[in-house]
Amino acid sequence: MKALIPTGDPAEPVVFADVPEPTPRPDEALVRVEAFSVNRGETFKLEKPVPSERPGKDVAGLVVQPAADGSGPAGIARVVGHPMAGGWAEYVAVPTDALAVLPDSVCPLTGAALPLAGLTALRLLRAAGPVLGRRVLLTGASGGVGHYVTELAAAAGAEVTAVTRNPERGTRLAELGAAEIVHDVADARGPYDIVLESTGGRALPLALARLARRGTLIWFGQAARTPATLDFFDFFSGPESAVIRHFHYLDADTRLDQDLAALVRLTAEGRLHPEIGRVAGWVDTATTLTDLRERRIRGKAVLTLS
Incomplete structure (x- = not known):
C-alpha cells in the first residue's frame, strides 16, 4: 500500500x-x-x-x-x-x-x-474546571485547538479573550463566541480566572501576570518554540498566588472513544464547528x-x- x-x-x-x-x-x-x-x-x-x-x-x-x-x-x-x-x-x-x-x-x-485538536480542547476545559461566568484568556487561539476551545468555552458560559495576531482570524474567533480579541498578550486586560497558554516564550510570564488572585494557568503547548523564563518575584506584579499546571491531552480519566464520540455528537448537532x-x-x-x-x-x- x-x-x-x-x-x-x-x-x-x-x-x-x-x-x-x-x-x-x-x-x-x-x-x-x-x-x-x-x-x-x-x-x-x-x-x-x-x-x-x-x-x-x-x-x-x-x-x-x-x-x-x-x-x-x-x-x-x-x-x-x-x-x-x-x-x-x-x-x-x-x-x-x-x-x-x-x-x-x-x-x-x-x-x-x-481527533487531536478536539480531544485537546475538550480535555483542557475539563482540566480547567467549571467556566460558567469566569474570565478565560486563551493564547495561540487561531490554531486548531484554539478554535475548539473558544467555541466550547463560550458555549459553557465563559467570557473568552482570544489572542491572535491575525485580524481576520480574530473575526472568526469572535463569531465562535470570543468576547474579546487581542493581538498580543500584553494587550489583554486582566485579571483572568483561567489562562490557557499554548505559546511559551515571552507570552507565558505575560499571561501569568494577568491571572486573578488564586487563578490557574494551564500550560499546554510551546508553539513559539522558545523556552519560557519565569521569575518567582514576577508573581507579585500579578496575582498574589496562582497555580501553574502542565497539561497533556492523553492524561485523562475518560477513554479516547468516549471523547471522540462526544466530539462527533456535538458536531452532528451543530454545536461544534x-x-x-x-x-x-x-x-x-x-x-x-x-x-x-x-x-x-x-x-x-x-x-x-x-
Whole structure:
C-alpha cells in the first residue's frame, strides 16, 4: 500500500513509499483511510523523525476489517480514529478504544479534523474546571485547538479573550463566541480566572501576570518554540498566588472513544464547528505541512486520499 514516510528534510518533510499493509492486533480494526488531518506539532517531530515510525494520528475512513476480539464497530462502518502513528496511509490499524462511528451527517473531512485538536480542547476545559461566568484568556487561539476551545468555552458560559495576531482570524474567533480579541498578550486586560497558554516564550510570564488572585494557568503547548523564563518575584506584579499546571491531552480519566464520540455528537448537532483552513489531496501533504509549520493555515488542514 501507499504511505507517507518522513525524510528529515524540512523542505520536503514526507514522501510516498510502498509499505506492507498493517496486520491488526485482536483489539484493532483495519480502517481504509478516506481523509486525515495534520497538526503543527507533527511538523516539529518530522524535523527529527524516529527511524521506522510513520506519522499520522487523525483519520477518518471505513472499517474494512472489524477487531477480532469483537470490540468496536461490529461491521463495515464509517469512523473517525486516533491511532498513535501510521495514519497517513491507505490503511491503518486503529485500537477500537480510539474509534468513534461517524453518522451520515458528518463527512470524512470534518471527522478527520476532530481527533487531536478536539480531544485537546475538550480535555483542557475539563482540566480547567467549571467556566460558567469566569474570565478565560486563551493564547495561540487561531490554531486548531484554539478554535475548539473558544467555541466550547463560550458555549459553557465563559467570557473568552482570544489572542491572535491575525485580524481576520480574530473575526472568526469572535463569531465562535470570543468576547474579546487581542493581538498580543500584553494587550489583554486582566485579571483572568483561567489562562490557557499554548505559546511559551515571552507570552507565558505575560499571561501569568494577568491571572486573578488564586487563578490557574494551564500550560499546554510551546508553539513559539522558545523556552519560557519565569521569575518567582514576577508573581507579585500579578496575582498574589496562582497555580501553574502542565497539561497533556492523553492524561485523562475518560477513554479516547468516549471523547471522540462526544466530539462527533456535538458536531452532528451543530454545536461544534471544526475550522478547516485547507483541504487538499494527499499528494500535497509535504507542501501543506510546510505551510502549517509557517502558520499560513488557519485552523485545521485536511488531506484526502480520493
